[in-house]
Amino acid sequence: MHRLLISSSDLLDKLITLFKTALDNEQPAECQRICYLIRHWIQEFWVMFRLHHNLSDNLDQFREFIREQGQEHLCSFLETKWINERDWSWKASQKIKANCSKKRKVSLLFDHLEPIELAEHLTYLEFKSFCRISFLDYQNYIHNCCMKDIPMMERSIALCNGISQWVQLMVLSRPTAQLRAEVFTKFIHVAQSLHLMHNYNTLMAVVGGLCHSSISRLKDTTSHVPSEVTKVLNEMTDLLSSCRNYDNYRHAYNRCTGFKIPILGVHLKDLISVNEAMSDYVEDNKINVQKLQALYNHINELIQLQQIPPRLEANKDLVHLLTLSLDLYYTEDEIYELSYAREPKNFLFFVNLAPKPDPRTISKHVQRMVDSVFKNYDHDENGFISQEEFEKIAASFPFSFCVMDKEKEGLVSREEITAYFMRASVICSKLGLGFVHNFQEATYMKPTFCDNCSGFLWGVIRQGYRCKDCGMNCHKLCKDQVAFECKKNTKVTNATDSPTPSSTPVSMGGFGVMRFITTINYFSDTHVHALSHSRNKCVSLPRVPINTHSHLK
Structure with missing residues (x-):
């Protein structure tokens, strides 16, 4: 170490x-x-x-x-x-490069195989790939905090991704929903066999492929899947969930004895956690031997698993054919194109029926804004501010119309300002202006599904995107296709604090009203105070961008 x-x-x-x-x-x-x-x-x-x-x-x-x-x-x-006489079973300088010239066809020659046979041969390939990872590879990973220039780890990850893509394409290759449901069901049985064989890494790949949004969006297909099969899928998803740091998987993994293939990504994450949590040196600049021992124990546990081969016999010809089938090199976009070709997206047209604004809520926010204005501008406390000062304030809002100075004295009263904002709320409500989603990449700590396609958000970290304003969760490729407008939800919590799907965001009186209230919240006492210091300067204040939410409270 x-x-x-x-x-x-x-x-x-x-x-x-x-x-x-x-x-x-x-x-x-x-x-x-x-x-x-x-x-x-x-x-x-x-x-x-x-x-x-x-x-x-x-x-x-x-x-x-x-x-x-x-x-x-x-x-x-x-x-x-x-040393020179030792068998050199792999080349350290070997790099994995995608061979785009290969024929990209999905092999359908596995229909005659039982799920247990497929599981055994996938396990055979997985174990061979797992055994190639050496003690030195794990050390390099800890040192570099990534898999770059570690070919054996790259090969293992490529195999896992290949299996996941192969599962998706095997389902999507069937022309009818009934046939796709049959393939889907078969791979659920393959996943069950992998679970019984304690091959958790391939199990993760298979379940990940079945839960991928390109498959889960196929509503006609899932309608033909038996309920008991869906129940098994939910159990597998719960087993592999990242909730509580993969607590369910860790319990199942620790109960296993003998042969087992761990989820490599989870244990690599543990290595990085130990390396970051413990210091390299202790007092008097001495090496922290406890840290090196802890890292060694983690690595040695993985190396010891390579000494326990699976009890199965693999057909070499079938292994070769399966290896070629997994070497697909399809892109995510190409898989999605095939998915939409099988079941085109149904575009539903919704009538935007905004709820009636709540007068008490609007009045409360308007009154708060007016109080802030007069606190910072009405220095003599006579109940008026100048027309010039108010125009500077109004210039920072996403709406603008004339302010009536009834007395024509260049002064605006509290009642006139209140009426101004109340009128603005009515105009914005009639326009029906909604927020654009403010999606940010998020890590979910428990099973979460896409609110656009209902697919599972799969992965160890950064599984999907979450709207910071309304809490909507979706896949990377779904975030640009969301048909629902954003409604700010004041009760949204951070994505890392156990987020849950939010399909019904809280509204406080319509899209336009929400824009108005949020603008008022943005224009807090602090901002009004800042504007008051610049009222004597000949500068025009910029308007608040309509779709900018990173600055809104």
Whole structure:
């Protein structure tokens, strides 16, 4: 685990320095202990000595130094010639590149296979991919906090994504809703078999494909799916939910013994959490050995699972065919195009029936605004402000019309200002102006569904987008297709605080009234006070952008 703090070359230099110090102090036992440590390093992590040539060169120089000091018997501990004879089963420099020239066809040759057979062969592929990830790969991931330049992890993620896409395309390849429902049902049974085999990573991929919005939006298809199948899907979704840091999955995973394939993303997240939560050094600038031990235990647990192969026999020809089928390279847009081709979106035209404004609510907000105006502008407290000052205030609102000065004295009374805002609320209400959604990427801590297509928001983090104003949740590709106007919901909580779908946002009296009230809330006492300091300057205040919500309270 030293590579998280210092390089291998620096570690070797420190050990050589300790060896020389022990040699000068005539401590042969200490010299031997250092050589034993280096031997353990070479035997357990020989890959590092093969990857880093400077490490091997420094070790050769160290052996020469030992011989010169008459310690020939210690050189045998530092021998590395046998490393070149080890089987090099993978190339560290190998990069995964999408081969766009491949034929992108969905194989339908798996209809004759039972769900258990598909589950077994998918598990066979998953286990092979999982076993390729080495101890060194996990260390690189912790050090870099990403999978870039870690080909074995990239390959594992690519396999998982390929399975998810393959499931979607197998369903969408069928021309009728009834046939699509049959394929959907079959993959639910595949998911059940994967669960029984404790292959949670592939289970995540299959369920993710079935819950993807390109599938969940198919209303005709889901209407043909039996209720018991839908119940099983809900159980699987709940099992793999990210709620309470994947609590359901962790309990199920810990109960399993023997063979099991973990959800790689969850355990990689744990590694990063431990690395960030614990400091590298403790008092007196000493290395935090407890942190390195905790990281080692997490990694070693994953490595030990590679030593327990699944009890199944795979057909090599079928494995090869399945591998080719999973190598699809379809884009999200192409899958959505196929989904809409199967079941076009029904555009329903709604009549915008805004509820009648609540006079008490409007009056309360208007009175609050008027009080703020007079608090900051009516310095002599005579109940009037100048026409010029009020025009500066009115210029910052998304509506504008003449203000009547009944007495023609250049002064505006409290009653006139109140009437101005009450008239503005009526005009905005008649216009029926609604808010545009203010979508922001969000992480959900419990199962959440898209309010546009009803599909499950799948993923570990940043599963979808959430409107900051009304609480609507949707997929990335659905946020630009939402047909419902936004109604500000004053009770919306943060997405990370267990958000729930909000299909009926709270309204306070119509779209136009909501715009008016929100503008008043924006134009609080602080803003009015700021304007009062600039009333003597010849500047025109900018209008508040109609669709800007990031500045609204």
